[in-house]
Amino acid sequence: xxxxxxxxxxxxxxxxxxxxxxxxxxxxxxxxxxxxxxxxxxxxxxxxxxxxxxxxxxxxxxxxxxxxxxxxxxxxxxxxxxxxxxxxxxxxxxxxxxxxxxxxxxxxxxxxxxxxxxxxxxxxxxxxxxxxxxxxxxxxxxxxxxxxxxxxxxxxxxxxxxxxxxxxxxxxxxxxxxxxxxxxxxxxxxxxxxxxxxxxxxxxxxxxxxxxxxxxxxxxxxxxxxxxxxxxxxxxxxxxxxxxxx
Amino acid sequence: xxxxxxxxxxxxxxxxxxxxxxxxxxxxxxxxxxxxxxxxxxxxxxxxxxxxxxxxxxxxxxxxxxxxxxxxxxxxxxxxxxxxxxxxxxxxxxxxxxxxxxxxxxxxxxxxxxxxxxxxxxxxxxxxxxxxxxxxxxxxxxxxxxxxxxxxxxxxxxxxxxxxxxxxxxxxxxxxxxxxxxxxxxxxxxxxxxxxxxxxxx
Ligand SMILES: Nc1nc2c(ncn2[C@@H]2O[C@H](COP(=O)(O)OP(=O)(O)O)[C@@H](O)[C@H]2O)c(=O)[nH]1
Ligand SMILES: [Mg+2]
Numbered sequence: 001x002x003x004x005x006x007x008x009x010x011x012x013x014x015x016x017x018x019x020x021x022x023x024x025x026x027x028x029x030x031x032x033x034x035x036x037x038x039x040x041x042x043x044x045x046x047x048x049x050x051x052x053x054x055x056x057x058x059x060x061x062x063x064x065x066x067x068x069x070x071x072x073x074x075x076x077x078x079x080x081x082x083x084x085x086x087x088x089x090x091x092x093x094x095x096x097x098x099x100x101x102x103x104x105x106x107x108x109x110x111x112x113x114x115x116x117x118x119x120x121x122x123x124x125x126x127x128x129x130x131x132x133x134x135x136x137x138x139x140x141x142x143x144x145x146x147x148x149x150x151x152x153x154x155x156x157x158x159x160x161x162x163x164x165x166x167x168x169x170x171x172x173x174x175x176x177x178x179x180x181x182x183x184x185x186x187x188x189x190x191x192x193x194x195x196x197x198x199x200x201x202x203x204x205x206x207x208x209x210x211x212x213x214x215x216x217x218x219x220x221x222x223x224x225x226x227x228x229x230x231x232x233x234x235x236x237x238x239x240x241x242x243x244x245x246x
Numbered sequence: 247x248x249x250x251x252x253x254x255x256x257x258x259x260x261x262x263x264x265x266x267x268x269x270x271x272x273x274x275x276x277x278x279x280x281x282x283x284x285x286x287x288x289x290x291x292x293x294x295x296x297x298x299x300x301x302x303x304x305x306x307x308x309x310x311x312x313x314x315x316x317x318x319x320x321x322x323x324x325x326x327x328x329x330x331x332x333x334x335x336x337x338x339x340x341x342x343x344x345x346x347x348x349x350x351x352x353x354x355x356x357x358x359x360x361x362x363x364x365x366x367x368x369x370x371x372x373x374x375x376x377x378x379x380x381x382x383x384x385x386x387x388x389x390x391x392x393x394x395x396x397x398x399x400x401x402x403x404x405x406x407x408x409x410x411x412x413x414x415x416x417x418x419x420x421x422x423x424x425x426x427x428x429x430x431x432x433x434x435x436x437x438x439x440x441x442x443x444x445x446x447x448x
Contacts, residue, residue, distance in 0.1 A: 137291065139290065139291065141289045141290075141313070141314060141346060142314075142346060143346075143385070143386075144256075144289065144346055146289055146290040146291075147290075148290050148291040148292045149292070150292065181379070181382055181383070182257075183255070183256035183257060183345060183346075184256035184257035184345060186257075186294050187294065188294050188297050188298065190297075218292050218294065218297075219292060219294060220288075220289075220290040220291075220292050220294060222256055222289065222290065222345065222346075224382065224383070225382060
């Protein structure tokens with residue numbers, strides 16, 4: 001990796017917004033991985049046009065409809081803005097294991113990077129199907145089946161906490177009664193509190209204060225010995241009524 | 247580089263123990279605490295433990311990669327560790343492995359790519375679930391114990407001591423060279439446990 005400044009720059013510039021993708025262009029020494037934000041050995045940044053055939057297909061900001069990227073995306077949709085992306089979230093993804101890790105990048109402290117100045121040409125995104133911004137998704141890692149959920153639960157912290165607790169226990173019970181084994185089912189509940197909008201049209205700002213009346217629950221259900229489909233069904237049963245949390 | 251790898255099956259108590267270990271280090275030497283970086287590796291799209299750990303203390307928590315670093319993500323592991331060492335120059339990096347990782351693989355990767363790293367492996371086991379999980383998770387649990395320097399039999403508050411005896415006997419079949427401690431992360435953990443986990447530092 002290069003120095004920190006470069007890293008930060010690259011994260012901003014990178015078409016995948018730092019998600020890291022697998023590139024198979026011959027010109028660059030065969031299959032290699034772009035690490036998030038990394039300048040690759042041969043000198044082009046992830047997301048940058050390196051001049052090779054493959055990379056002409058998806059320059060920065062363009063859709064990655066190319067063959068090399070035909071794995072199913074399941075990176076965090078927060079970072080995808082409004083563009084249509086390669087899958088309908090909320091339904092089953094069977095993953096080519098090779099790609100399993102490529103998009104699991106909630107990690108990397110995303111919130112520290114500002115992607116807003118990221119110039120995306122949204123018109124260019126030509127994925128066949130849409131995101132539905134589902135609050136739940138399922139992936140696999142070796143023998144484990146991982147349900148992820150990002151729920152907005154209405155009510156006070158206490159109310160939402162009680163609902164989340166009850167739903168997670170019900171999910172756990174159903175995993176077991178479906179013959180599965182619970183690895184770990186866990187979530188963080190975070191209360192939405194005072195909010196402020198700052199608005200500027202000339203030089204002075206207007207501030208609008210309001211109170212967000214819900215809680216966000218972010219969590220996973222890591223289980224074994226049940227199918228991804230079954231876990232998705234169970235999550236739909238117990239979490240299906242909630243909106244996706246931002 | 248001093249690296250402590252904390253491994254063990256999902257839900258065995260790694261994060262709970264890390265919270266206490268961090269507090270122990272802080273109590274023992276508050277300045278040292280600022281020199282500790284905790285790295286969380288979780289599978290799935292959503293990380294949970296990093297938020298909990300950050301919420302508890304003034305130490306640095308990173309969640310720099312996702313997907314399991316013990317196998318496919320080993321390149322990211324090495325570059326990530328090197329980056330942390332370069333940017334933050336910590337005295338200790340604690341890596342909480344995913345609950346499906348083989349800490350032995352992580353250690354091997356680190357030893358190979360960062361030969362001067364001083365690596366310790368602590369494996370956390372769950373006294374309550376060990377017997378129930380051993381057969382269905384037979385391809386995972388025993389191998390997670392490989393090359394552990396210290397094995398913590400956790401959650402001893404939840405089962406009778408005879409069960410703990412049986413669990414320890416079972417675990418020892420797979421690693422009889424580690425130091426063993428029976429603990430409960432739900433209550434106090436003795437300083438000698440942490441000292442054994444940390445090993446020689448510096
Ligand atoms: N009763 C009891 N519960 C524990 C103990 N250690 C951890 N737990 C609980 O076990 C669950 C998993 O613990 P966690 O630290 O998240 O495990 P990890 O997945 O290995 O990091 C949590 O609900 C903890 O509160 C213990 O010693 N006794
Ligand atoms: Mg944990």
